[in-house]
Amino acid sequence: MKAVFDAGAKEIAKNGRDESEGFIFPSYVEDIMGPMLFDYGYGPFRWVCLSGKQEDLIKTDRAAMDCIDPDRRFQDRDNWVWIRDAEENKLVVGTQARILYQDALGRLKIALKFNEMVRNGEIGPVMLGRDHHDTGGTDSPFRETANIKDGSNIMADMATHCFAGNAARGMSLVALHNGGGVGIGKAINGGFGMVLDGSERVDNILKTAMPWDAMGGVARRSWARNENSIKTVIEYNNQFKDTDHITIPYLPDEDLIKKLVDEKYELIKLKNG
Template identity: 45%
Template sequence: IDKMISASDNKIGTSIGYVGNIVDLWERIVEREVFVHLGSDQTSLHNPFQGGYFPAGLSFDESQSLMHENPEDFKEQVQNTLRRHVQAINHLTSQGMFFWDYGNAFLLESGRAGADIFNENGGYRYPSYVEDIMGPLCFDRGFGPFRWVCSSGLDSDLLETDKIAEHVLSEMLEEEKDVNVRQQIQDNLKWIREADAHSLVVGSKARILYADEQGRSRIAAEMNRAIADGRITAPVILGRDHHDVSGTDSPYRETANIRDGSKWTADMSVQNFVGDAIRGATWVSLHNGGGVGWGEVSNGGFGLLIDGTNDSERRLKSMLHWDVTNGVARRAWARNDGAIASIKRAMDINSQLTVTVPELVDDAILDDLIGDE
């Protein structure tokens, strides 16, 4: 805490790792009356009673023993710690801290534990970060984590893909007029220009950046041409994270800002799974869990190998278009402003795309028509 305060006072950006129970830290911050501007949580509460969350007051070894020898007591202590966890956060937010939940079932399990986590309307006190950040800024606009792996295992091939991505994003930035989309492109241009310097590769020669449907399709098509003319020596495998525009149905995270009632359905993941297969994915997957807990989420994924052929170009353009636009359409139907703008733009770019756009109703007109009925 002293290091945190010193860094803040001296306006130094820093990252400090704390090895211990996060509830002890939150409670000590309350005790010392430290003002925290922003707070969040990424505990592994999608698996609360098998090692994802440990009770405060117990060491790691003590927690492990209790979890295996007396699981009911372990569960009770976990839930008691959750209630303390929420109490500390509630105090800090009452002092002005802005808090959001990452989406790994912190809000869900806190509610189940009887913590003071609900507002007067029965909803959660705090938003998921997809509701406040990722949804409006990224997913509604079609931006999400686009991945690729160089099958050659060569650094030179990975660097060539970096150059291609940088070139494509630079072109897109020059063409783009939408301020919010420009910001996303600028952020990812900075990222891809600096990626190699950060030595992030562990194992396979892979890269990831946030891109929309146009970005993914244009980068992939240029990589395919580079394979064909020998600039890249071997096939590239395309993919993405589940934490994306449309690959995951997760009401506590990825689809948290879809508020038309459909966030409780598993339609996007299934549609992506089937649609990607039909449109040329090399492999597809449909599974459950994915970081927020069994029974709480459905994931549809894909892998697409491109090898420099015309067939690869046909498949990547068809499949990547569906994989992203499916989710943007769903978010537009939920009346999310950014998604409506993005799906209209997608239809302008692709004359074969037709998506029903919602007609927004003025609540005041309805109130005048039906009164209090």
């Protein structure tokens, strides 16, 4: 819609004049991707079997399916069915790679399982990654961060923090770059790649880096008061209460503040005669 508007079709704008009131069609991120997936941390998690063997990809498909509880959320049911049928649907062209929507904890569970399989000699090394169209890696006011309504959607801090945190935690590859689906100058992306070599070192990196990579986006959305993301952050904090915490900005009661200030003011007036 932004591209159509920029090309001169002003009628795509709600007011027929400029972008200030949005476009005539709903945003698929604001209305679908955001509240149904990104707010929970679901996004396109990827892996490549570096052995190039189809049998390794089939093994990882089955392992990933075993890591997903299809009764947890409807999103998990959809993703479980997707990976169950991936081989039958012949989704690979060339490289033995797969893409699967999962949330932060789902990605971590799958990644640790894959690294264990490499360690045990069941499969060759695996490269992990994700798409830029994800919950935490991209700042793009026309797409990924389109439903962030606190004013920070036009900033590039989240992608930069994501990039820097992944580098500090030891990811194999980190990238901070422009573009990604909406055009140069309209998005900043912080990406990663992680080679699973079966080592304990990689296990330790995954445990800190994988949640960081996805939950930063969920935190951002909760700070903008997106309902589903607030629930997700509360669940995350309860699960990791001894090791990790995401702040939740509870909004003040303006009437209560005014009442307390007025009461204090009256006390001061009485004290001073």
